[in-house]
Amino acid sequence: MIIRGDEPEQIGLLKKLYKPGNYFMQGNEALAYGAIFAGCRFYAGYPITPSSEIAETMARELPKLQGYYLQMEDEIGSIAAMVGASWTGLKVMTATSGPGFSLMQENLGYAIMTETPLVLVDVQRSGPSTGQATKGAQGDFFQARWGTHGDHPIVALSPISGQDAFWETIRAFNIAEKLRTPVVMLFDGVLAHTRELVRIPDVEEVEITYRKLPRNEEEAKLPFGDPHGDGVPPMPLFGHGYFTHVTGSTHKENGLRDVYTPEVHDKLVRRLHRKIEQNKDVYEKYEEHFTDDAEILVVSWGVTARPALGAVLKAREEGIKAGLFVPKTVHPFPGERMRELGKRVRAILVPEMNLGQMILEVQRFVNDDVLLRGINKIGGVPLTVEEILREIRGVA
Amino acid sequence: MRKEVLFSGFGGQGVILASVILGRAAAVYEGLYAVQTQSYGPESRGGASKAEVVISDEPIDYPKALHPDYAAFFSQEAYSKYLYTVREGAKVIVESDLVPNRDFEFEKKLEVLALPLTRIAEETTGLSLTMNILTLGILTTWTGIVGREAMEKATVDAVPRGTEQINLRALRKGFELGEKARKGLL
Amino acid sequence: MAKEIYSKYPLIKYLRKEALPTALCPGCGGGTVLNAFANAVDQLKLDPKDLVVVSGIGCSAWIASPYFLADTLHTTHGRAIAFATGVKVGLPDKKVVVISGDGDLASIGGNHLLHAARRNIDITVILVNNFIYGMTGGQLAPTTPFGAKTTTSPYRNIEHPLKISETIASAGASYVARWTTAHVYQLIESIKKALTVKGFSLVEVISQCPVQYGRRNRMKEPAEMLRWFLKNSVPISKARKMSEEELEGKFVIGEFVNRERPEFVTELNKLIDEVQEHFGLKGE
Amino acid sequence: MMYLKSAYEIRDKYMRKDMLPTIFCPGCGIGSALQFTLRAIDDLGLNQDEIVWVSGIGCSSRVPGFVNFDGLHTTHGRALAFATGIKLTNPDLRIIAFMGDGDAAAIGGNHLIHAIRRNLDVTVILINNFTYGMTGGQVAPTTLKGLRGTTAPYGQFENPFDIAQLAVSAGANYVARWSVFNYLQGMNSIKKALQKEGFTLVEFLSPCPVSFGRRNRMKTSPELLRWYQKITVPLAKAKKMKPEELEGKIVIGEFVDRDRPGLVREYEAYKKRAKKMMGWEE
């Protein structure tokens, strides 16, 4: 039995189990509940700090909802099992941290190539390598974009609070389903373990999506075609008698391998890119504060966006025209908007918990007459309002 | 001087070995620059097999053959597939027994030497397998792209131990034929 | 003439015609395995719609993928069983079959093989053991016999081959058997049993790769390799009475285990039932 | 009866003072296994500078940081692969891999069986505590059916691995299993293992009261030790028991002791053969 998450029985179960209201919970738990509300009924994972609470919440809750929790032998097995389950029609997720994310890179590429919807949560911790296992960081920004080999597009979201994680996870599932693609959630160790007030909504408030299925035999025969012109082929699930062939090798629209014809590769990989590029409206999202008249723009993401907002508010109190731009979908980067904003401001500050990653994206979209500066901090402690404010004052 | 050479046929005819020997003769024994590439398509598993050598007296920028100056076709499939990539006026060797259907109209723009290469090889050495070496011999003297001595040394380097003499016999027969061709006697 | 025999081959209905001919070299044992598998499916009267075939990377991964006409998932190197685990959980009523090679399943994928056997998940694995990495050009595999030559052990293999069937039997599989491509009837019977048994089943098939293995080990012809298999095969009942030294270089064939053990997906669903019962969620 | 040096003596001789105290929780069994290992080294009079300790990730894997030897603390599951590089590069070094069950048998299961197959010269001290202690008590591939972990809140439904048995059938030269309660046998096994060529493994059932025991109604180490006593069966006795009787039991003892040539010896012979084949040497 394949559960999509929006069946009356499932809605009934959700209503019975999760009363709407405010709860005090960890970011990891909020994220897991988001997945549950989004219809995720298959989780395969492997223990790793600081993501383990997501697994533990799923292990506790999924069986109640007729869902499956699997602990695999490693992270490679986890993402593999997810892809397998997704092809049977389940909505699937795994959560890990940097070292596990590194291990998953090969199969993440497989999921991109085979257009398998899945949600992969990377609770970033301080690295490289084993680093500071319990400390948060934002060092996997570019790994999420470029970690697997070969030409590939990717969608990655990054929530800024526990509450946000709940909703962004639902959005991640919706994007994954709608565009038949893996979606990476760049969470972090700080938010993962922070307990905050999280409002669990009424089930009716949550809108969820399920992948396009083939409407007829014809469509099912082209699991990697583009019958609707939106770059997203319907997904002929296993077990429906379609005899679908799925491969990570370069394949034709019918799924059969052809690794020798340059045009076949060109057509496939360009569609994969186009599918993401032309459906910006499905995933592009950012937040703006005081950008209308800002002279100094702070661009930030994830956990750092919060002290950044604090700093901008304080700066405003001091009469400095500061503004804040927060990409919520960090890949593909909202470059057009960045370009527009970049034209209007004098200086751009990019605070992040790494030695400078998103700033390189920003740099691509602004001209050299804008002062661009990173505010970088590593070591596991989030940037403070004061630290960011000091830099704002410095360029004011 | 940039010369592009194409060898093509089917698996087992020694197409790739021929290209390696030519490249080696040019690069190691003539002091020229040479690049050898081969296709790793499905052809390498039974279908048409193709190898290219680019030879030049200056460093070679683009490493692939765009419009071969010299070409050898050992099978119908190879002939039909790659003939049209050669440059006008190119010198082309065709295994006439294995390429029954030829485009004589197109060949008018080329210098074509069509010979029953496999048969000649067998008659010369008793081994049809030496056809590729025979062809190298023809190419050497017909085009002058490398010298005889260089070609002999490169051949000895590359063929299996114990088969040197047989292969040299094939090569020298090729020299003879190429010489004749150059003089317009074939 | 050859064409006629081809079209009369009754099991062609199980093959994906647009993908033919296969990419397997002449004399490869993969064809025998594909044939045995199709025969087993046919004899059991299984509907291919109830099959999902999963494979990894390598020549043997191509045996059923894409040539067998069912849902086929061709995955990354070594991970087929982990992918299959997800498929089986999602589709517990379907037969999930993994057909792949020794390098794929027992080298890079060895861990997934072990853990699937431990879980005893209801997946049938047909492991084609040809002692070599064929696709990449004949490198050493963890199954390469001691002393054999490969491109990465040019002076002979100094490592000991992994005894796959023995290891998987002790890891907890429900059904394990080993045959060679010279034992086609037994092979078909074992595949049938493996497809029927509830739990993890492994059929290891010793198979010939004349091009990459045989050629480098003085057996250029497929027939020579089959003769080698036949000459060195020892039935398991006899092998039990033999010493380790006597068994050096032999292929122990037969059924290693055939037992009932709790199966993973059944246990998982049982657990879900109990949890739902416990929280009063049944019948919602 | 052998003379046992005081624990302080062992500590002072072999531990890095600047790294103490260890991170281990009260009641943890890793300290015992560590002590057995150090005592074995001491008894055999092995040179401290010729031993390298290698580990992966997890509680047990932090051990090389506390002992005063060369130590390589690597990535999760991969210790034996790292060890392969060290041993083949410098065969004079003796390698001790200190590993946990999750590290060795879950994520690292493949490296384990392949190192055994190659007969890599290494002594594995395997701490089996049925859980992932460091990440907070998730179930491991060794967790017996019905036992609980944070990721099996309703009791483990999967079948467990028998690591020692797996090592035997993969071809190890020496395999023994004890609980940390069997200290003399444990120490003797380590001594044997350290003196052998090839792959040797000594598995210890080791209490983890905090992450494992607490969730399984055994909050303290003594309770866990009593439980081990209850569920373990000596090999000699087990041989006479039926499979049904052995259900839920863990067999302890020496499982195999054989002398297949180790990887280092094989590789040395290989180099000689290569030179001979290429005419470099007679």
Add this chain to the structure above:
Amino acid sequence: MRYPFPVGKSDFIQGDEAVARAAILAGCRFYAGYPITPASEIFEAMALYMPLVDGVSIQMEDEIASIAAIIGASWAGAKAMTATSGPGFSLMQENLGYAIMTETPIVVVNMMRGGPSTGQPTFPAQGDIMQAIWGTHGDHMLIVLSPSTVQEAFDFTIRAFNLAEKYRTPVVLLGDAELAHMRERVYIPNPDEIEITYRKLPRNEEEAKLPFGDPHGDGVPPMPIFGKGYRTYVTGLTHDEHGRPRTVEPEVHQRLISRIFRKILDHRDEIISYETFELDDAEIAIISTGIVSRSAIRAVKILRERGVKAGLLKLHTIWPFDFEVIEELAERVRKIYVPEMNMGQLYHLVREGANGKADVELIAKIGGEVHTPMEIAERVVG
């Protein structure tokens, strides 16, 4: 020292073979690998040569184990290498990060093929440029080199070992399937013609006690290899100068990671290398790396013949990236073209470097064929 191949003369060999021979001459004595197209020939050559020079060549159970084994070998004192292609490179990412964190000199060769996923195993691509830089998790720094000819494959391999040893860091050599299998003339030098570097070893007990310190102020600590009685402890956790895990003090992490960045960025002048062709008076610049550079050189020649003032900047070092050189160039040319065998990777770095000062256009090609010179030239003339 006897070598299993001729030295002091030219040979006609494949890119893969050139990498293997260079490694042997650079002093590499440990190779661990796993078969993968198109890098298997490197392994096969190493398997043939290593036992003869008393080195080790071992086939591991997967790529994860391969990189693990060479890191272990490096700590036991050997110069060590592995080679792979995209899928294997993806699997190696975790341990590549470990090598960065533990400052272990190793060389990892990636012969790029068409991706993502299994893609086109036998065809060349440049899809792993960004992966080589960003593939592992966490903030990290390493060196990435990219050859375009078989001779460069040889030379850069030696350079990769020297840089790895000098800066105690992993170095990635990015080739591609075309280069891997292509044969060209290569001069294999005599050992005395090559400059070979070996890592700094501690000069005394004091230095050995700080395997992750900075006693010489260059950011590169001496490496107390195993078995010398130093009792070194090496961990991928955040550690202090002595190697002791210190995972909760932000300053320790900051100090460690900053030094790992600094030891490479402070020596950019030595690490970064590039070549120019007709660039001095160029109005149009082409920037490329690897195999495509060869088409680009020809394209420049074609363009010059047509009267277009074009020039080429061919990057040998991809990371650390020379943003300054690109910016200078952007100030004096009209337009920059970036031909590459992917959908745009080097292009991003060039845009960052150009900093809005010149228009940057991507000439992307995928599918397994190198751009023809004409394809590039035609885009430039429009």
